[in-house]
Amino acid sequence: MEQVLALERAKDPRRRNIPLVVRMKLDLTGADIHLSDWRAVSENDRQILIDTPVTGSSGSERFSTVLSEILASAGREAMPLSEPATADSTLWLNEAEPLEITAFREEACVQANWADLPRFERYLLCHAARKEDHALLRTIASDTNSLAVSDS
Helix, strand or coil: CCCCCHHHHHHCCCCCCCCHHHHHHHHHHCCCCCHHHHHHCCHHHHHHHHHCCCCHHHHHHHHHHHHHHHHHHCCCCCCCCCCCCCCCCCHHHCCCCCHHHHHHHHHCCEECCHHHCCHHHHHHHHHHHHHCCHHHHHHHHCCCCCCEECCC
8 A cells, every 4th residue: 555654654644754655656658856946835735746646648637737836826837748668768667576676675684576566665675775775675665565574
């Protein structure tokens, strides 16, 4: 399930930073916003962006439209769209687990079956790998359903 992680809620209870779930959706749609834009929109509108699904091209278009409307209502301008994330441009959209992600995950002692991971959990795994932060991955694993910290 795509949600704001407990670690994000704990570190940022006022939601002043863009949560990972929204960052993923921005990547999927090719949209971008400044942190100042995020902070300018209402709490209700932030929740709408968190809750708006992005599945398929119609979902991408809907999210982009919702984002544009929210930014306009806050007196902010939408930024030009860039290329949406694809399997060629980002690891978390690959069908098979990339070798560097497998190695990172195993070093962090986190178990997962890539084929069974929801898209958001793949995104989180790749986010922690990009930061080269094993502790972050273990913390994320404790907040998800498909990632598990192992004792070994």
